[in-house]
Amino acid sequence: MTATVRFAPSPTGRIHIGNARTALFNWLFAVNNKGRFIQRFDDTDIARSTQEFADSILYDLHWLGIFPDATEYQSRRIDIYDAAVERLKAARVLYACYETPEELDLRRKVRRTRGLPPVYGREALTLTPEQVAEYESDGRRPHWRFLLPNFTSDPLQPERTEVHWNDLVRGEETVDLASLSDPVLVREDGTYLYTLPSVVDDIEMGVTHVIRGDDHVTNTGVQIALLQALGAEPPIFGHHNLLTTVSGEGLSKRTGALSIESLREDGIEPMAVASLAVLVGTSENVTAAHDLNELASHFDPAATSKSAAKFDPDELFVLNRTLMHQMPFEEARDRLIVLGISGDKAEPFWLAVRGNIDRLSDAVAWWRILSDGPQEPAEFSGEDREFLHQAFDLLPEEPWNGTVWKDWTGKIKEATGRKGKPLFMPLRLALTGRTWGPELSDLLPLMGREGTLARRP
Incomplete structure (x- = not known):
């Protein structure tokens, strides 16, 4: 079976270095296993997802050297999700709920005051046909929850139910389904939340390995249960540690923190970004790889720490400087031409200055000095x-x-x-x-x- 991975961001903003880490982990895993890489856009959030952001994500991936074998959009696959919903309803593991957000919040508060975990109590399962009819006549529309298999016979009496998997990164992992609320799969307006389309797509697209951030560990327990409810064998999961800023803050597409676009515009080389994004927070030394094939030879998911890794942009400049100092003229030539550096002197010039620049664009100042003399003549005694x-x-x-x-x-x-x-x-x-x-x-x-x-x- 061909190893098949996927990178599945929501096209609701520019991807940042943390997103790139996930994409690169998947790409390098595919490279090392001669597998396939699917670019999938989780764009069921129609209000926030745009084609512009999807295009920008593809551009950023191409800049990093990632070229998907296939590109898919969940918004174009709604019929497949609708069919899965009908299967789950027929199996009586997807049930209608009519609570408002305010009612759900109140119930969570009541459970906390009683010393109980703030999970959904499955009250909707006890609704009578008359109560459902009353809600419907009041204009309430149901949201739909997946009934987790965490009980023996009575769903109102959940019991510890462990889901186990051998994580590519973290080793043996366990999630207790009794500690979780039945997840909402379908909103009141009929649109889908993340979980159902993701699982259905993994089945339909033949995804064999799901590699993503460790903020999804708990989700994995739910998704394994849903995969099994749909009659599918779960893929192999791997959860890498997340990147934070130096101050420990999480990264976000909405804020644009350390976006790939901003790093590119700052003159950082793609392999400086890729090398640090992949190797930081692992047992490997952080060095600048010349290309993704070289980086793949240093990539081992199991070498990743379980603790969050701090991403220091200053380290990018160290790696960038190394790449500049080692870059042959043949690799720099076309980019130098764009900067106005060409002719017979271009190659010896590049070999002379590359050891003194942090970014390729820094060569422009030295070319002007070479051509026109000092920009600001020095004062002498x-x-x-x-x-x-x-x-x-x-x-x-x-x-x-x-x-x-x-x-x-x-x-x-x-x-x-x-x-x-x-x-x-x-x-x-x-x-x-x-x-x-x-x-x-x-x-x-x-x-x-x-x-x-x-x-x-």
Whole structure:
């Protein structure tokens, strides 16, 4: 059987780094198992779901290197869910409830005052036909709950009923169905909540492994019961730890915290995002992988901690810097052209500056320095200005080769007696306007003799 996974966000906002972690866990699992990756949009919340958000999620996934084998929309599969509902009703495990939200809240409060867990007491099962008719005549429309199999003969007498599974990430897991309320599967207006479409789709699409955040652990007990009620074998579940901000706050699509879009616009490389999103909170060292295949070789769901992992954006810049320093010109070339960096000098320029940039866009400033000189000419003391006049008088004639910087500074040292920082720093400031940067031995041949003399103070 082909391993089949799915990533199933609601298209109600931009995905963030935590969502990307789930997508990547599924994608890398599919890569390692030669499986299939289904992109499924849980868009039954018609009021908040939009095609624009769905398109943006696909764009973000493609940017990360994830290309689904299939894309599905739950809003286009309502007939399949309707059929499942009829099956559950026929099996007498889906029942109508007429309580209002206010009535349900009051009942929960009463149960708490009695020292009981605030779960639904299945009062709807005791309604008489007359009571149902009265509710209907009052205009109440029912919501529908799934009757959890947590009793022997009387559903009003639930008893401890354990659901077990061997979690890909967490190992042996247990959920007691008696500690849970019967979940609402269908709202009063006939629309579906998350649980039913998700389970039906997993069955219909042949999903073999469900990998998601550990905030779904309890849901898994319910879903296994629902899968069995529909006559299906449950898939293998895995629940990875969640990412939080450095301050410990949860991430949310609504707030846009650490969205993939914002990270991309900030110049972060996709593999910096993917590497940190996957490896943080695991036993693996967090290093920058060159591509997703390399990252897959470091990926092991079981190596993930059970505790939440804090995502520090500063770590992204460390990984991003590493990727920049290692990026070959062939990989950067087309993106440099878009930035206006092209021609015969582009490759030696890139090899000269890549070790001094945090983002690829940082190369633009150095290209301008190379082409036009310092953006803000440095101020020099009278002594340094006299030194620079003498130094530029000693500039070698062309043709130049890779030793021109060494030859030039050798002559300067012999003529002036300066060495070390007092020699090199005034030259660097005159040539680039900065106190740091690429090796001047690499930049000088690119400037040429005429371009170098143009920087003479």
